[in-house]
Amino acid sequence: MQLIAEQLAGFVSNVRYEHLSDEVVEKSQRAILDTLAALIGGVPTDNARLSRIAAKACFGSGGAHAWFAEGGLHYLGALFANCAAASSLDVDDGHCLAAGHPGAGIIPAVLMEAAKLGSDGHEVLAATAIGYDVALRIAAARRFSDTMSFASGQWTGFGVAAAIGWLRKMHTDQLAHALAIAGAEAPQNLPQGDCQASSVKGSSPWSTVAALFAVERASCGMSGSIDMLDRAHAYNVGAITADLGSRWLISETYLKPYASCRYTHPVIDSVLALVAGRGTDEPIGRIAVDIFPEARKLPNEYAPKSLEGGQFSVPFAAALAALRGAEAFRPLRPHSLSDPQVVELAQRVEVRYPDEFAGIFPQGTPARVTMVVGGYERTADVPRPLGDANNPMDQSAVEEKLHDLGWDILSQAELDKLIQSVALLKMGEIAPLLACLTAKPVAISAAS
Structure with a gap:
């Protein structure tokens, strides 16, 4: 055999x-x-x-x-x-x-x-x-x-x-x-x-x-x-x-709309749903995150000092999503780590690991977020975060992701050419893609 x-x-x-x-x-x-x-x-x-x-x-x-x-x-x-x-x-x-x-x-x-x-x-x-x-x-x-x-x-x-x-x-x-x-x-x-x-x-x-x-x-x-x-x-x-x-x-496979650990994605989706339509004068009170117990393995720093610390922190991701929205994760940049309002709110995020979520990972990565917004308590459940195989990102969403992540590296025309060159693979062509990969960047510097 x-x-x-x-x-x-x-x-x-x-x-x-x-x-x-x-x-x-x-x-x-x-x-x-x-x-x-x-x-x-x-x-x-x-x-x-x-x-x-x-x-x-x-x-x-x-x-x-x-x-x-x-x-x-x-x-x-x-x-x-x-x-x-x-x-x-x-x-x-x-x-x-x-x-x-x-x-x-x-x-x-x-x-x-x-x-x-x-x-x-x-x-x-x-x-x-x-x-x-x-x-x-x-x-x-x-x-x-x-x-x-x-x-x-x-x-x-x-x-x-x-x-x-x-x-x-x-x-x-x-x-x-x-x-x-x-x-x-x-x-x-x-x-x-x-x-x-x-x-x-x-x-x-x-x-x-x-x-x-x-x-x-x-x-x-x-x-x-x-x-x-x-x-x-x-x-x-x-x-x-x-x-x-x-x-x-x-x-x-799943795709990721946010530049952070996958464990944080159902939390981000929940928070974004809860703050949708929030007025700028509506204060955010406490945030309670219920998540699967494997998320305990993350460092979960409240005031991360590095991009990696921010990427692997449930409380920081929840606070950043609540105050700065999805665009703050496309990509996550170092300046967000020193945002005083985000760091202060992260300190008020409670992360809990209820028994009902035990045994679900890795088949699923669910989360529930309860948040007080404008004096009212709201709750959102996300069993399958955006990008999951059963909640997928379509082609246009991936193209948008490329533009969001690459706008300060290549011009819009060059990014569009990159998208087209990948599409040509189905026609058997590879030379246009290889030419795009070695394109001269607009500028390369440490992320700000």
């Missing part, structure tokens, strides 16, 4: 673009556009800027680009920098059952590899769907515990290896070993606990670089522990390959 890694490798090797449904192609295309929106918005952050500096120092110079930022980087340095930018605002896509983010690692790897190999647009879309499917199947099949880490870098490498291996037309046996090596050498992040939020985030950059090394070494004949996915104590083994080829998990 074949091991799981061998089954996945055999499936990947036999996929063709023509096998993908229209829905899977559309979701793959939208995932690429959404990830590029997250990436372009992340370019000016300290996280991305310092990652570019470190990437050049560690990997040296070369002919590759950190997209929308600078050229002259080594291929691996550019790959690291692009993944860091895509994840730095925490506005990249995710999957509920996987409890993490696939696109920030998989899509930069696919596009850079496709550019190197001369692949076409159809191959980019197929490799994206393959990478998501392999990574998300493995991540969603993990047996969750209170002590585990939800860091995406622990599993995105499986998808990167699968996608790159497919683009390179690797032999099935080598691809199985590439998956095993990528999984074994992924960053083994510790659980967050109550620690301070960090720009390291889910370690997708290192996971992606490690996966590329895994593919290279497997191509040279190196072996990995290809039985690693057959451990029943760590995985629901049967779930990894269930409905393989007929159920594509990229169709089940």
